[in-house]
Amino acid sequence: MDPAPNRRVAGLPRARARALLLDAMGTLVHLEPPVPVLMAALADTGFANDEATVAEALRTEIGFYRSNHLRGADAIGLAALRHDCAAVFARSLDAAPPARELAELLVGALRFALFDDVVPVLEACRGRGLRIVVVSDWDCSLAAHLADIGIGHLLDAVVVSAEIGVAKPDPRIFAAALEAARVGPAAAMHVGDDPRRDLHGAEMAGITGVLLDRRDRHTDITPRVVTLTEVLELI
Secondary structure (H helix, E strand, C coil), rough: CCCCHHHHHHCCCCCCCCCCCCCCHHHHHEEECCCCHHHHHHHHHHCCCCCCHHHHHHHHHHHHHHHHHHHHHCCHHHHHHHHHHHHHHHCCCCCCCCCCHHHHHHHHHCCCEEEHHHHHHHHHHHHHCCEEEECCCCCCCHHHHHHHHHHHCCCCCCEEHHHHHCCCCCCHHHHHHHHHHHHCHEEEEEEECCCCHHHHHHHHHEEEEEECCCCCCCCCCCECCHHHHHHHHHC
């Protein structure tokens, strides 16, 4: 038996958690490769671009979205944000359709999938009576995405930065998640994949934070696990 998973969690305090707070991207979901989908969609509308061009345009658009995602607090704001993201994307392409059509292509190409360990862990936590709240830097569409991929019924709440008005590591988004979970900081554990936004942010809010290091890159950081399943050993 490989003892590595036990070494990673050995010595960490077992929390008396009544609520599990979870990041979304990189923790629960990952993005399926969007560039081939975008290339095909653009070609189908008569605006062919090569792979390198589309990939660079998408990197630019993602950077713009991350800097502006708080604008997506409601349907109107999200529609405007998506329009502006499409405009940014278009500026880096060789040829592009109008912004409204391009925005629809962009949204259609962003397809999220669950990591394999997510459903078993969520079901196990529900079986233990834990409240489960997703807390993520995202726009108001996240709850719908999570419902679409089949885990909405396993969650008690979804708290996103765009609706709260602040992003992680600001303690106020964690405070909102605690309120949704109806527990205090000492009764919650937060798991996420970003050392600053998730681990440090949770600690600033008085919550036990655990880094989910799926790529095993942050060997100098504790508390740390490399699979979501290992979290079950800590709660």
